[in-house]
Amino acid sequence: MLKTVLCDSLGIKYPLIQGAMAPYTTVKLATAVSNAGGLGTLTTAGFTFQKMGLLKEKIDHKEGLRAIIREITDSTISGAAFAVNIPTLKHAIPLARDYLDVVKEELESNPKTRRKLKAIVTSAGDPAVLIKSIKDVGLLCMHIVPTIQHAKTAQRAGVDFIIASGTEGGGVVSYEYPITTLVLVRGVVKAVKTPVIAAGGFCDGAGLVAALALGAVGIQMGTRFIATEECEFHRDYKERILKASEKDTLITIMPYGPCRQLKTEFSLKLQELMSKGVDASNYAWEGVRNTIEGNMENGFVAAGQVAGLIDEILPVKVLVERIVQEAEEIIKNLNSKL
Ligand SMILES: Cc1cc2nc3c(=O)[nH]c(=O)nc-3n(C[C@H](O)[C@H](O)[C@H](O)COP(=O)(O)O)c2cc1C
Structure with missing residues (x-):
């Protein structure tokens, strides 16, 4: 049985995390991953975008988070575990505090939530601003980093797990580094004592074994989980991932940071505007709105290079069990190759 310290700390069966994926809440996907024995993660960034008036929907950000915490609490089996992602970008700190207030209220009012909600995943900023409040509510803090230097800072802040996320991953990545x-994963494992989770480019059992060999205690996947039956992303989004090759992504600056996404008419034009030094924020937000409405060609279709390795949409449980079985098989057969 493939068990690591990640499983013990979170009470999960497999060392697999579903990464947060804005602008969707990922509540359906997270529920399926948690029920399958991994850690599902709820995404708050979409509520933040709405609060900033950037999307058409106008759900109050606190009530939005409260509703999805209640939904996943009620729709997961006993023993399931989930996390909430809270971005800690400087300008979003007041909202991050609001989200944590909601988490605290829900933990205090519902014993089932107290048993299932295990961690806050902080990203895109400094975890130090939230770490004390996260510990005060009795949760673990997992922080996402793009460089070894950021990992050292996260360790100093006292996070419980570091998610080392490489440039090949989908969504926000470092443009500068x-x-x-x-x-990244090997460097972070060597540089810090905090347990490390590998992210960026994983989709199967071979990847999981590779991450463990590098010294990580588990993997986080985004793009692979989009191509599942339960994921709430638009059908055309999933189809584009199936059709993409490893060469079909690019990085552009989005208003909330540089993002790896599939090549579409939208992303190629955004890249062109960027190269001309034009402020394309409004155009970028239009791309996010188009995606939500199902217009992928003119939309922002965040995905990683691993899209080139994904060729079928699977139920989450089948995917999770396949990855673990494949990893166990590879480990068992490794010696025969030497
Ligand atoms: C569509 C999409 C949206 C994402 N949004 C977020 C987000 O809101 N917060 C976050 O911490 N990471 C976000 N990520 C990163 C993922 O959580 C995960 O770390 C990344 O996808 C891992 O790389 P992979 O796509 O190669 O598996 C996003 C990724 C994708 C593909």
Whole structure:
């Protein structure tokens, strides 16, 4: 049985995390991943975008988070575990505090939530601003980093797990320091004592074994989980991932940071506007709105290079069990190759 310290700390069966994926709440996907024995993660960034008036929907950000915490609490089996992602970008700190207030209220009012909600995943900023409040409510803090230097800072802040996320991953990546997962994970494992989770480019059992060999205690996946039956993303979004090759992504600046996404008419034009030094924030938000409405060609279709390795939409449980079985098989057969 493939068990690591990640499983013990979170009470999960498999060392697999579903990464948060804005602008969707990912509540359906997170529920399926948690029920399958991994850690599902709820995404708050979409509520933040709404609060900023950037999307058409106008759900109050606190009530939005409260509703999805209640939904996943009620729709997961006993023993399931989930996390909430809270971005800690400087300008979003007041909202991050609001989200944590909601988490605290829900933990205090519902014993089932107290048993299932295990961690806050902080990203895109400094975890130090939230760490004390996270510990005060009795949760673990997992922080996402793009470089070894950021990992050292996160360790100093006292986070419980570091998610080392390489440049090949989907969504927000570092533009300045595009470090590959292979180099980043190994470097972070050597540089810190905090347990490390590998992210960026994973989709199968071979990837999981590779991450464990590098010294990580588990993997986080985003793009692979989009191509599942339960994921709430638009059908055309999933189809584009199936059709993409490893060469079909690019990085552009989005208003909330540089993002890896699929090549579409939208992303190619955004890249062109960027190269001309034009402020394209409004155009970028239009791309996010188009995606939500199902217009992928003119939309922001965040995905990682691993899209090139994904060729089928699977139920989450089948995917999770396949990854674990494949990893166990590879480990068992490794000696015969030497
Ligand atoms: C569509 C999409 C949206 C994302 N949004 C977020 C987010 O809101 N917060 C976050 O911490 N990471 C976000 N990420 C990063 C993922 O959580 C995960 O770390 C990343 O996808 C891992 O790389 P992979 O796509 O190669 O598996 C996003 C990724 C994708 C593909």
